[in-house]
Amino acid sequence: MSVLAIVEQRMAGEVLAAAQQFGSPVHAYSIDLPYTADAYAAAVEELVRKMNPALVVFGHTYQTRDYAPKLAARFGRFLISDIIAGKPPVFVRQMFQGKFNADVRLTGDGPHFVSIQAGAWRAEGSPTTEPFIPASPITRQAAEPPFREAARAVDLTAADIIVSVGRGIKEKENIPVVEALAQALGAELAASRPICDAGWLPMDRQVGSSGQTVSPKVYFAIGISGAIQHLVGMKGAKTVVAINKDPDAPIFEVAHYGIVGDLFEVVPALVEEIKKTKV
C-alpha cells in the first residue's frame, strides 16, 4: 500500500514513523507555501492526484484540522482524524472525549486520509522530506503572521508542583477548595479549558493543547476527566495524581496515584494530611 506523508515541522518525525508502519513505498512531502486552508487543500490535492497513494497521513495539528477535511472531501472521503493506533484498514481513535475507543474500518478504494495523534507514535530517525511547490497556488484567504497575546503573567512550565482543576469543581465559588491545596503544597494553580472558558480562572493558567504544556514533578488533576486536549498538556508530568468521582474517567489511565471520590471531601482531607507533614 503506497503511503503519502504530509509533513509540517510539528510532529514531522512521528508522521514519518507512522507512515512507514502503514505501508510502502512512503513518499514524504512538505508543502512549500505560506499557509492558508485554501492554498494547502489545493496543493495537497494536486500532490495526491500526481502520486495516487492508497493512504495519506498527516499529524493531527491545528493546521491539518483546518484544511485536510476539505481535501478529503474532494476525493469523496472524510479524514479519519486523531488516530491513536492501528494500521490499514483498521485504525483506533478515541470517541466520547476519551471514554471509549473505536476501531474504525476503511471501506472502498483509496485514497484514504488519516491524521495521527501527537505522542501516539514514536518519532524515528531523521526526517527527510521533499518540498512540494504547487503549479498554480490559489487562495481566497489572507493570513496575517501568528502572534501571542501580551506576555503570559503566569509561567506554569517552571512549576515543580501543579494543582489543576476541572469541571468537577462545579462553580466559581468553589475555587478556594483547590486554592487551599495549592497553598498547602506551595503549588501553582492551573485549570482545564472549560474552567478558563467560564472565566473562573484566567486563560494563562490553562493547561492543554491550546494552553501551556507542563512537566512538573507532581501534577494534581482535580475533577478533570482527562480529555485528550488536556492530556497532551500534562503527559510530561513525572507523577500524576487524579481525584475524580468517576472511576471510568480517562484521567485515571495516565494517573500514577488516584482517589475515586467526591473532591469536596477528598481535597480538604488531603490539605489536612499535607499540613501534618509540615509541622
Place this chain on the structure above:
Amino acid sequence: MKIAVAIKQVPLRDSPLRVNAAGTWIDEDNLGFEINEPDAYALEEALQLREKHGGEVIVISAGPARVSQTIREALAKGADRGIHIEVATSVITNDTLRVANLLAAALKTEAPDLILTGLQSDDLGYGQTGVVLAELLGLPSSTIIMQVEIQPGKVRVKRELEDGWFQHIEMPLPAVLTIQSGLNKLRYATLMGIKKAKTKEIKVITLDGASEVPSASAVIERLYAPEKNKAGQIFDGDPKTAAAKLVEKLRFEARVL
C-alpha cells in the same frame, strides 16, 4: 445578515455511557441529550452577531426525532427558525462527510451569508463537519475561531493555533467558521424565550430513499472501553484514609513531597 448555525445533539455531559449489544455504538436507551457544547458557543456568537448587524439566525441539525428538542432549545435562546433533517442515528454516527452532505443540501437553498458550527463534537469528535460543509458549498472556511469581525463583504477572524499562538485571517463572505468554546459567554433561555420558541418554525426534511444519502468511507467496527492502566494505584476507603495513604505514597514512594 443571514447566519446559519449547524448544531449537533449529544448525550448529556456526565451521562453514564454503555456500549450497545452490537458493540458498535452507545446504548441510547434512557439517555438524556443536549446541544454539543462547542455548538452552543457557535449559536451564542450567531446571536451576538445578529444583535450587532441585524438579520436572522437559522439553526440546522441532522438526526432522529429527538433532535427537535435541542433545536427548540436553540430557538428559546433566540434563534429565529430551525431546520431538522430527520435521519436515523446510524446515518449520523459513522461519517461526517454524509452529515455534511445533508447539511449542504439543505443550506444551498437558504444561501446564508455566514455559517457557524462548533469546532468538534463531544461524541464522535472528528472535528470536521464545518470544514467539509464549506467544501461542499464551495465556500472558504477557517477553524478554531476565537473572534469574529464582520466587515463589508468579508469576515476577519482570530484563529487559535497551538501553545497560545493566534492568527488573524480574512476571507470573503459567505464563509464557514468553526467556533472554539470560550469566545463568548453563553446565555440562558428566558421564560419569554421559551414561550416564543413554541410558535417558531422548525422545517422538517425527511429522506426516504437511501440514494439521497451518500455511503460512508469508513465505519465504526467496534466501540469499547480503553484498557485500564494497570500501573496506577487507586486508594479508596473514606476520604481521610485515602488522603493519608496518598500523601504517604507521594512522600516515601514517589518522593515528590
